[in-house]
Amino acid sequence: MSDAPGDALASRTGLPVGFRYLLDAFPRDRWTTTLDETAAFWLQMHAGFRGHQAHMEGLVGQWRADGDLTTLHRQLIPAVQSFLQHLDGHHRIESGQYFPMMRTIEPKIGPGLDLLDRDHDAIHETLDALFRGGLAFHQAVVGNAPDAADKAARLSDLIAHGARPLARHLEDEEDIIIPLIQLRGLHG
Template identity: 30%
Template sequence: MLDTYNIREDAMPEDMRFLLSRYPRESWEDHPGFAEKTRHWLGAHQMFRRVASRIRVDTEEVLNRDLAVDEYAGRLSHFGGGLVSNLHGHHGWEDHSYFPELSAADPRFDAGLELLEQDHADLDRVLDDFTRSANRAIKLSGLDANQAREEAAQVLKASQTIEAFLQRHLTDEEELAVPIILHHRLRG
């Protein structure tokens, strides 16, 4: 489904990961510049990954008839609504606050920033499609369980796209931003 959205599937080019070899992921937590704010930002990314996975698993379960449609609808409303609103808020904050700070500290960030901002725009389209399918499945859950499951098949496609997209995008974002944060001792 990623091809439906023309979303970049390749990792960020090596030249945009200019500080990663100097600050590899496994060394981040031990670095003296690794501040609580960075830990929280990475924690939000982990939460997005977990919630996207939970939505996919729940949808697979309802399609396999291992989860009741009404229970699925409640879970989809809770987790799906939370994922969409929190991703929009998180990306808005990054675009208007966090990324400008990184850009000002290290202009080399700008090359990767263009990719990340395009990712945010592409993800908005995916989230809109997910929201439409999820809302239809939720509405149908109170009317016709079979039709709700049919719509859940569309939710599954969208949730798989979100999960794959987030895995690549968040990794790229982390591997571009955290080394800059550590190098310049930002967010302390």
Template identity: 35%
Template sequence: MTDSADLDSRAGLPGELRFLLEQHPRDTWETHDNLGGLMQFWLSRHDGFRTLGETLSQALESFREGEIAAERFGGFLAPRLQHFLGELHHHHMIEDRHYFPVFMAAETRLVRGFEILEGDHELIHERIGTVVTRANELLGLLGDGDRDRIRRAADHYAADSDRLISGLMRHLEDEEDLIVPLVLERGEAELGVG
């Protein structure tokens, strides 16, 4: 991948992929006639990932600061992280298998953008595997009372979790910047997704 496509260093999609966004900037989306039910649902899913990602990050920070006891943190983290990662995996599968091919066929000038997003999905899913491993290590130590080992495990988990979530936030924004303007331009029905 080039620097402009690298999930961790890019500040948005390359300029040549933003031509529809320039015609349909974010502040016009909510009131646009072509913002149909599918796009509203899809954007709400993205907002849900943002919210839950922030919730998980805040809980981890509170645990690391000693504001949440180990047992309470473990009981909070495990089901929410499992839900977050499972939903994210399912969401990306639907995009990769169903929506991205439709959008690429509809606007070939955006194919490179969808290739970037598909690359993001691969990287995000590699990071999911790492986060699961680190979370299991941390959760397995919470009951043993060894504060140094727990702290080290929490530090490792935090680094990998932060990397996953920060990359995901960049990806969600770029994905919206590519897809929503295309849908607003053509309409869900014309694209065959409404």
């Protein structure tokens, strides 16, 4: 199923109106109240991804300031590996376990969950590019290749390129999932 105009992750500026009815019933300003344990954990996981993105951007910023390719390699490669592993695992659990359960609890939100699944596909294309960029940078540094700085720049561009779509997805997913958990629970 293709995205409707304005629904594609790369161009979306917010959650489409048709998927906001749960958020309207349980808006973000009420999320400071006691949240269901699963909802709170979901937000904690998303905060971790935001923090990890910021950490990678900080490492790249430091490299751009000091030019220390060795330090960048030593710190960024493990950070990228951890980010890729955690985000991939998180999306697999969501798409494979939580989203199907949520479809039975709240069938009306099925198209919103489809949107989030399409986001996962788009993000995984970015993650694949990030993996390939990280590998190319690692191989260039280990092999003392003359283009190692170019590979670092390419990797840093990939990190920056993936930031906005990831942030958009995390926010939109929260706007569907947190109210759904709070209003409907996960047990039907």
